[in-house]
Amino acid sequence: MNDLLTRYNYDSFMPEKFEPWMNFESSPKTGTSAPDFPLWNLDQSSTRLSEIWSQYDYTIVEFGSFT
Amino acid sequence: MNAIADRYAAHNIGSIFLYTHEAHPGENYPHLTTMEQKFRHARDLRDVLGVTRPILADALDGACHRAYGSMPNMTWIFARSGLIVYKSDWTDAHSVENAIQYFAQIPQRRKAGERLAPFHVERLDYRNQEREQFYKSLERNGSKAVEEFRKAFPAG
Numbered sequence: 001m002n003d004l005l006t007r008y009n010y011d012s013f014m015p016e017k018f019e020p021w022m023n024f025e026s027s028p029k030t031g032t033s034a035p036d037f038p039l040w041n042l043d044q045s046s047t048r049l050s051e052i053w054s055q056y057d058y059t060i061v062e063f064g065s066f067t
Numbered sequence: 068m069n070a071i072a073d074r075y076a077a078h079n080i081g082s083i084f085l086y087t088h089e090a091h092p093g094e095n096y097p098h099l100t101t102m103e104q105k106f107r108h109a110r111d112l113r114d115v116l117g118v119t120r121p122i123l124a125d126a127l128d129g130a131c132h133r134a135y136g137s138m139p140n141m142t143w144i145f146a147r148s149g150l151i152v153y154k155s156d157w158t159d160a161h162s163v164e165n166a167i168q169y170f171a172q173i174p175q176r177r178k179a180g181e182r183l184a185p186f187h188v189e190r191l192d193y194r195n196q197e198r199e200q201f202y203k204s205l206e207r208n209g210s211k212a213v214e215e216f217r218k219a220f221p222a223g
Contacts, residue, residue: 027136037131056081
């Protein structure tokens with residue numbers, strides 16, 4: 001795996017590994033346009049974040065994982 | 068969060084879970100190395116933890132997650148135009164429902180003829196830390212996850 005994949009998918013919950021990713025303060029501001037990205041359904045078909053938010057008046061997106 | 072999705076679906080409010088990376092990797096759910104593994108963990112989120120909202124996976128390098136600040140369990144709300152209307156560095160169902168109750172009225176207010184202009188609000192919300200439940204979830208990941216969290220946050 002390349003360096004970014006390895007660092008992003010850190011193998012241990014250690015401050016030097018997880019803290020560099022916690023960048024909420026520099027994330028996009030409310031009132032601005034949301035960045036769009038490709039995403040994948042669980043059947044591995046592809047979609048985009050914009051395809052989802054454009055279907056509803058408002059869309060709630062929770063980010064997270066099993067762990 | 069599942070209940071909020073159900074309660075507001077009829078108000079044309081969408082709700083998804085976006086699978087990122089393993090925040091607390093353990094023996095049972097180790098760090099991700101392939102998309103196949105990511106889909107497998109995401110299916111367990113649905114089948115084991117009972118997330119009923121549509122689950123979508125980010126790229127393996129977390130391109131979307133990183134662009135939004137890569138916090139481990141944050142929630143954002145987008146308007147149909149793609150405008151960011153809410154962002155929270157942690158997911159708290161009370162906070163999200165409070166926000167969506169407000170936003171769900173906006174289309175009707177516009178239809179009723181109100182001329183609405185956006186403005187910014189800053190607010191500090193509070194969440195229940197639910198320590199006992201959190202440690203149970205760490206144990207599910209594997210003892211490595213528990214040990215590493217205790218080491219990183221000895222007072223936790």
